[in-house]
Amino acid sequence: MALRNLAVAVAFFSIIVTTAASGGTAYSQNANSVTTKPLPGDVLSHCYGNTSNCSAGDAIAKCAMTDCGSLSELNNPTYMGLFFKASPGRDDFGNPVYYSASTDPWYSILAAAPTGSKTVTFHAPNAATFSEGVEHELTIWDQTTGWVVELYNSSTSFGIISLPAASGCGGTQATACRITNTYQSAASNLFSAQDYGYFSHGSASNGFAAAAAMVWETELENGSIDHALMFTVDCVSSALPYVFPATTHPGLCGSGSFGPQVSTRPSAGTLLFLDYTPEQIAGFNLPAWQATLLTAFSKYGAYISETQGQNTGINLVGDENLESSEAWKYHNTFSSNPFWPWITAQKGLDGTLNLTHTGCAGGSAGSNRSEYRCIGAILANIPRAVGPEGSDTEGNSCTSSNGCYPSGHIHVADVCVANGFANHSGGCS
Numbered sequence: 225m226a227l228r229n230l231a232v233a234v235a236f237f238s239i240i241v242t243t244a245a246s247g248g249t250a251y252s253q254n255a256n257s258v259t260t261k262p263l264p265g266d267v268l269s270h271c272y273g274n275t276s277n278c279s280a281g282d283a284i285a286k287c288a289m290t291d292c293g294s295l296s297e298l299n300n301p302t303y304m305g306l307f308f309k310a311s312p313g314r315d316d317f318g319n320p321v322y323y324s325a326s327t328d329p330w331y332s333i334l335a336a337a338p339t340g341s342k343t344v345t346f347h348a349p350n351a352a353t354f355s356e357g358v359e360h361e362l363t364i365w366d367q368t369t370g371w372v373v374e375l376y377n378s379s380t381s382f383g384i385i386s387l388p389a390a391s392g393c394g395g396t397q398a399t400a401c402r403i404t405n406t407y408q409s410a411a412s413n414l415f416s417a418q419d420y421g422y423f424s425h426g427s428a429s430n431g432f433a434a435a436a437a438m439v440w441e442t443e444l445e446n447g448s449i450d451h452a453l454m455f456t457v458d459c460v461s462s463a464l465p466y467v468f469p470a471t472t473h474p475g476l477c478g479s480g481s482f483g484p485q486v487s488t489r490p491s492a493g494t495l496l497f498l499d500y501t502p503e504q505i506a507g508f509n510l511p512a513w514q515a516t517l518l519t520a521f522s523k524y525g526a527y528i529s530e531t532q533g534q535n536t537g538i539n540l541v542g543d544e545n546l547e548s549s550e551a552w553k554y555h556n557t558f559s560s561n562p563f564w565p566w567i568t569a570q571k572g573l574d575g576t577l578n579l580t581h582t583g584c585a586g587g588s589a590g591s592n593r594s595e596y597r598c599i600g601a602i603l604a605n606i607p608r609a610v611g612p613e614g615s616d617t618e619g620n621s622c623t624s625s626n627g628c629y630p631s632g633h634i635h636v637a638d639v640c641v642a643n644g645f646a647n648h649s650g651g652c653s
Contacts, residue, residue, distance in 0.1 A: 251436060251451065256418035258469050258645040259437045260451045262523050263497055263637065268612055270652045272636040281636030282614050285496055287488040288528065289538050289603075289631055290617060291458045294483070297603070297617060297631050301577055303537035304630065305602030307517065309546055310357075311564060313594030314382050315587050317357040317541060318548030319374070319438060322555065324348050326368040329394030331387065333373065333403045335410035336426035338418045344410040345400045346371040351386040353554050356592060360385050361427065361543040362550075363435050365414060372414045374434030376407040376427040376543070382592070409434050420469035420646065428544055430454075430492045430529040431471030437527065439517075439540065440547045441563040447516050453526035454545040457490060458483045458536040460528060466492040467639050469646065475531035483534045490528045495637040496538065497525035498630070499611050508606055511571040511579065517602045525637060540602065567598055575599040603630040 251257045264270070272281025290296065295303045310316045324347040335344045346366040354360035360377040377385055393401040409426040411417040411433040419436035422428065428436070437454040459475045459482035460466070466473045470493030478485035490496075500522045505515055517540065520526075530544055540546060552561040567573065573584045577600065587594035608629055611622035616632035644651030 251417070251419045251433075252415040254416050255647050256416070258452075258642050259419050259432070259524070259527075261645040263525055264641065264644070264652070267497065267637055267641060268499065268635070270638045270641055272638055274638040274640050274652060278613055278635050281638075282632075282634070283488045284490050284494065284636050285634040286617055286631050287486070288455075288457050288490045288494070288496065289634055291483060291535060291537060292486055292488065293617075294535060295537050297629055300537075301604040302575070302599070302601050303535070303539070304604055305517075305521075306537060306539040306541060307513070307573075307598070307600045307602055308539070308541040309567070309598045310587065310594040311596040312548065312550050312553040313356055313587055314590055314592045315357065315594035315597050316355055316548050316550065317359065317543050318355055318546045318550070319361045319363055319435075319543050320353070320355055320548040320550030321363045321365065321435070321440070322349050322352050322551045324364055324366045324368070329390035330397050330400035331390075331394065331403055332400035333375070333406075333408045333410065335373065335408045336422040336424055336431075337410060338421040338423075341424060342410075344371055344373065345369075345397050346373055346410075348373070348387060349555060350394075351389045353384060353386045353550060355543055355548050355550055356382070356384055357543070358382060359543050362387075363438075365435075370413050372411040372417075372434045374409050374427040375403065377405070378407070382590070384592070411435070421471055423471045426471070428529065429472070429474040429531070430466065430527065431469070432527075432529065432544075437529075438545055438547055441549065441561075444513060444516055445563050445566045447512055449516055449520035450524075451520070452495075452524040453517070453520055453540060454529040455496065455526045456530040456532050456536060456539040456541055456545070457528055458534055459489065459531050461485070461489040461491045463487070463489075464491040467494060468648070468650075469493055469527070469642050470529070474529070475533070481533045482531065490636070492528055493639075493642075494528040495525045495639075495642055496521075496528065497635055497637055498522040499633050499635060500609070504609050510605065511573075513567065513570050514572060514600060514602060514605075518606075521602065564596065568596060570598075572605065573598040573600045577601055577604045579605055606630050609633070
């Protein structure tokens with residue numbers, strides 16, 4: 225959850241086990257949501273430090289994007305908002321989402337919630353399988369009780385793990401099968417529950433609710449992600465362990481295999497955003513997958529939530545921030561999932577970032593090989609564009625006639641923005 229050892233470092237509703245898949249939006253616009261609130265129109269007046277001078281926050285954003293100068297947005301564009309999504313198998317680092325029914329067995333967990341740990345009982349498919357990659361995660365949305373449960377297993381070896389089989393348990397709520405040895409969180413309702421502040425031992429590295437800010441397959445395919453994203457970076461600041469809405473931090477800079485601590489490292493919970501307008505995004509002529517992610521990043525922003533180690537830019541790669549197709553594989557048929565015919569017809573996803581190339585790369589070598597690996601970058605193939613302030617890492621002024629590259633269009637919102645989203649004290653004035 226805090227560190228993924230990847231050589232390269234996947235839309236709302238998934239497969240419903242008992243009925244057809246359906247579409248929808250993420251956590252609804254409610255007073256307790258931070259992930260679904262669009263950035264305020266005057267967000268550039270509330271940059272880091274709650275100021276209209278965005279330079280201090282811009283330095284943090286550039287540090288996150290380029291791993292504090294270790295990567296170049298022109299020479300290493302794969303790392304500029306890396307998007308990595310694989311089909312089920314050893315390369316799949318996503319989060320499978322199962323819809324359970326009243327006929328499924330009962331399970332029980334001690335789950336993280338905004339008020340602390342609590343016991344939750346819910347229906348889940350018998351022995352539902354976790355994601356198959358280096359780390360293992362799954363989400364279950366119980367259609368009967370409304371609970372949305374997320375589980376994370378910290379095993380770091382490739383392989384297939386599942387929930388315990390309902391043998392001698394699970395027939396009634398009173399005899400629910402107990403799930404242990406995982407990080408666990410549970411939201412009481414997908415559309416109205418608070419989507420931040422889940423502690424202790426929440427499955428999300430920064431304390432978000434189950435499935436909050438995750439990119440679901442159908443919303444990416446349908447071209448509308450109506451919520452903030454969650455990004456992975458090298459490491460987070462040890463000077464400021466976390467900022468609201470995070471409740472904890474993943475990998476700290478200066479420890480283990482993470483990069484060194486410097487003053488411009490982002491903290492867990494840092495809200496990054498782009499200043500691109502819808503007209504600019506349309507004019508870039510990017511493939512649909514990239515334009516959709518770029519739009520969400522510009523409209524809602526992205527919270528720093530996971531860490532991966534050195535030579536990581538800002539990535540959308542893994543088990544907390546992307547849905548897996550695993551549920552289709554085990555509780556329907558992978559070939560019936562409409563997402564994969566769509567994404568494998570997209571351009572810029574074969575790892576070369578060439579927009580004349582259609583399709584995804586094949587899976588990596590080894591047992592249980594994924595059929596597809598879609599490897600692109602959210603901030604690749606974007607030309608210089610005029611922006612409201614600042615400059616890029618190459619020294620181009622964003623306000624000049626030619627404008628700047630993406631590193632000049634990325635900023636840090638002050639914590640007052642997220643506080644305002646949650647109706648907390650400390651909101652922007």
